Amino acid sequence: ETGVTQxxxxxxxxxxxxxxxxxxxxxxxxxxxxxxxxxxxxxxFIFQYYREEENGRxxxxxxxxxxxxxxYSSELNVNALELDDSALYLCASSSVQGGExxxxxxxxLTVT
Amino acid sequence: DAKTTQPTSMxxxxxxxxxxxxxxxxxxxxxxxxxxxxxxxxxxxxxxHGLKNNETNEMASLIITExxxxxxxxxxxxxxxxxxxxxxxxRVGQAGTALIFGKxxxxxxxx
Numbered sequence: 001e002t003g004v005t006q007x008x009x010x011x012x013x014x015x016x017x018x019x020x021x022x023x024x025x026x027x028x029x030x031x032x033x034x035x036x037x038x039x040x041x042x043x044x045f046i047f048q049y050y051r052e053e054e055n056g057r058x059x060x061x062x063x064x065x066x067x068x069x070x071x072y073s074s075e076l077n078v079n080a081l082e083l084d085d086s087a088l089y090l091c092a093s094s095s096v097q098g099g100e101x102x103x104x105x106x107x108x109l110t111v112t
Numbered sequence: 113d114a115k116t117t118q119p120t121s122m123x124x125x126x127x128x129x130x131x132x133x134x135x136x137x138x139x140x141x142x143x144x145x146x147x148x149x150x151x152x153x154x155x156x157x158x159x160x161h162g163l164k165n166n167e168t169n170e171m172a173s174l175i176i177t178e179x180x181x182x183x184x185x186x187x188x189x190x191x192x193x194x195x196x197x198x199x200x201x202x203r204v205g206q207a208g209t210a211l212i213f214g215k216x217x218x219x220x221x222x223x
Contacts, residue, residue, distance in 0.1 A: 042199065045211065056209060058210060088153075092156075092211075097206070097208070098204070100146065100158050103158075105154060
């Protein structure tokens with residue numbers, strides 16, 4: 001059974017640019033959640049997707065958007081990058097809505 | 113979601129049991145208690161969860177008090193690889209709900 005994978009591992013972008021991060025769910029999982037973890041903090045919920053629809057969102061501005069594909073993989077898009085967007089971005093999948101979530105290794109984004 | 117209170121840090125000797133407490137005095141009847149841990153720079157790892165009854169799996173045991181206002185995660189034989197930040201989270205098990213991470217407990221296991 002393959003776990004949650006994320007790409008790329010690391011990324012450096014300039015303020016104002018746009019970025020796309022990718023996530024492949026664990027086999028058999030149909031729900032994907034994205035989290036942002038700033039240095040020294042716990043992960044913060046961005047949004048969740050189930051069957052290609054967003055069904056929950058945290059306190060993040062609209063420039064954070066996402067997609068889920070028919071194979072349940074997912075993308076996180078961030079427009080107009082700001083320095084404070086520098087963080088570890090985590091994807092988590094689950095087989096049941098509201099069930100336990102399994103995390104990928106994360107993508108480390110640095111905005112300069 | 114209800115908030116949790118955990119000690120900032122704990123130490124444990126290798127081979128001994130690590131008992132990590134969590135207070136969740138405002139937990140609702142339909143909220144589960146989840147435990148995750150995060151080893152430096154890795155994604156959080158699911159450990160265990162429960163509603164009312166005590167639970168055990170290959171990683172740990174979860175003891176929930178009868179009034180459900182507190183719980184304890186037990187790692188029966190701690191190893192150096194158990195050094196991590198441990199998060200106790202309460203969450204309703206329904207669609208669209210997030211895991212709300214606090215600051216967690218930093219467990220340091222030493223030889």
